[in-house]
Amino acid sequence: MAATMFNALRLSTVEEAYADLRHRTLSKIQGNFARLIYLASTRDYNSARYFHSGLADRFSPEIAAKALELAHREVFRELVSASLENLAHELELYMRSTRENPADFFRAWQAVEPFRVVVPVDTHPTSAALFISNVSFALEVLRSNLKLPQDH
Amino acid sequence: MSEATAIVALVFLALGLLCALLVLWRQPGAANSAAAIHHGPAAPRVFSSAAGHSRECPTETIEHIFGSQDLDFIRCKSSHRLRRAFERDRRQIALHWVWGVFDETQQIMSHHFRSVRSSPDLSISLEAKLVAEFLLHQSLCLALAAALRLAGPDNLARLAAAVGNVRRQVGAAVESFPGAVPEDLTKSSGLQSNS
Numbered sequence: 001m002a003a004t005m006f007n008a009l010r011l012s013t014v015e016e017a018y019a020d021l022r023h024r025t026l027s028k029i030q031g032n033f034a035r036l037i038y039l040a041s042t043r044d045y046n047s048a049r050y051f052h053s054g055l056a057d058r059f060s061p062e063i064a065a066k067a068l069e070l071a072h073r074e075v076f077r078e079l080v081s082a083s084l085e086n087l088a089h090e091l092e093l094y095m096r097s098t099r100e101n102p103a104d105f106f107r108a109w110q111a112v113e114p115f116r117v118v119v120p121v122d123t124h125p126t127s128a129a130l131f132i133s134n135v136s137f138a139l140e141v142l143r144s145n146l147k148l149p150q151d152h
Numbered sequence: 153m154s155e156a157t158a159i160v161a162l163v164f165l166a167l168g169l170l171c172a173l174l175v176l177w178r179q180p181g182a183a184n185s186a187a188a189i190h191h192g193p194a195a196p197r198v199f200s201s202a203a204g205h206s207r208e209c210p211t212e213t214i215e216h217i218f219g220s221q222d223l224d225f226i227r228c229k230s231s232h233r234l235r236r237a238f239e240r241d242r243r244q245i246a247l248h249w250v251w252g253v254f255d256e257t258q259q260i261m262s263h264h265f266r267s268v269r270s271s272p273d274l275s276i277s278l279e280a281k282l283v284a285e286f287l288l289h290q291s292l293c294l295a296l297a298a299a300l301r302l303a304g305p306d307n308l309a310r311l312a313a314a315v316g317n318v319r320r321q322v323g324a325a326v327e328s329f330p331g332a333v334p335e336d337l338t339k340s341s342g343l344q345s346n347s
Contacts, residue, residue, distance in 0.1 A: 081212045084222035126249045127213045133241050134222070141229050 017059045017067035021052070032075050032082075033090035034097055039072040040118035048121050073120050080131050088138040095142070106143045110136075209249060214316060217246050220306035239304050246305040246312075247297060253315060254293040257322060261286050264326050282325045289318040 029035045043050050050068035051061065059067070079087060095105050109115070115135045119128045216222070226238045264282075268274055292315045299308055 077210070077212075080210075081216060083216075083225065085225045088225075124209045124213065126209045126217070126245065126252070129245050129248065130213055130217060133245060137222075137226065137230075137234070137238055137241075140234055141226070144230060144234070 013059060013063050014066045014070065017055055017063045018070050020058065021055055021067050021071055024054075025052075026071065026075075030097060031090050031093035032079055033087075033094040036072070036075045036079060036118050037094065037114075039068060039075060042068050043072070045117075069120070076118075076120050076123065076131070080127050080134075084134055084138060084141075087134050088141050091135065091138045092142055102146055106139060106146075109139055110143075211316065214249065214312050215309060217242060217249065218305045218307075218309040218312040223306045242305050243300055246300050246308075250293050250297050250300065250315070253319060254290060254297075257286065257289055257293075257319065260322075260326060278325070278328070282322065285318060285322045285325060289315065289322055292318060 026035050026038075029038055039050075042052050050065040050072070052064050052068055055064035055067060058064075079090065082090065095102060098105065100108075113132075113136075116132060119131060123131075223235075223238065223242070226235050230238075261282075268279070292311065296308065296311050296315055299311065305312075
């Protein structure tokens, strides 16, 4: 019974941390694609552990990591479910928020494909493939609509 | 042999040949080529853990792959070349999913049969029901793969949903045999009931 109470307490703490993250940080980022990039950037490349100093101070590094992981999965799930049209719109919002020259942005994104590293760990391979494919096509559609020259 | 028996035998023979052709049609490495069309040599890593992934593919992903909304958007917004590339890519992703489901279900059934062979709780009627559901599932997978090869994934959402439903029924039936299949194996194959 004590263990159940402890688990319930931990769960509510993760939920609180998640709500805090949404309220203080994610709500200030415009668009789900930008949120996905931000959340993926809080994950260490080598250990796949999430870290956010403010959240870790308010809760604990473990709780903060769980909240970040939860948010990452949720935002990713929303983007995988989004239609290609909405995804292209999200991607355009993100591109404009970077204030990068569109031609440079598309060149970099199509060459480096940074969207490959934003997939949460343990995502089903079919969902990951669908996301990567959709982002590639959304980039191509945006690029052709902006009448940018092809690099190929 | 009567004429009716001969016709039935011929129908079964034709079905068997069709299944064999479909399985042979399944090119080795076809799954890995799915994203390679656009994503270069690094793409196969997306599928690298296909045999051992830990969860069932989300329903919304399947609905998305087999829906027509994205194709309609691509038709309106892009060139003929891009539309062809998109159709090819979606077909490969869909085929990868179908063959993954086909293989996983086959694995779970092989494991189940090995486990229950010597079980004292063996029920012939339950086993027969399970085999019927398994054969229905595999037939639906083959039909879906054939339809994908011929037409593409858009407008096949109902058939894909039927595969998912039968899959859950097989999962529920396998789970009803206590201790027949370890929990982790049913999880890895996605063969779990919704309960």
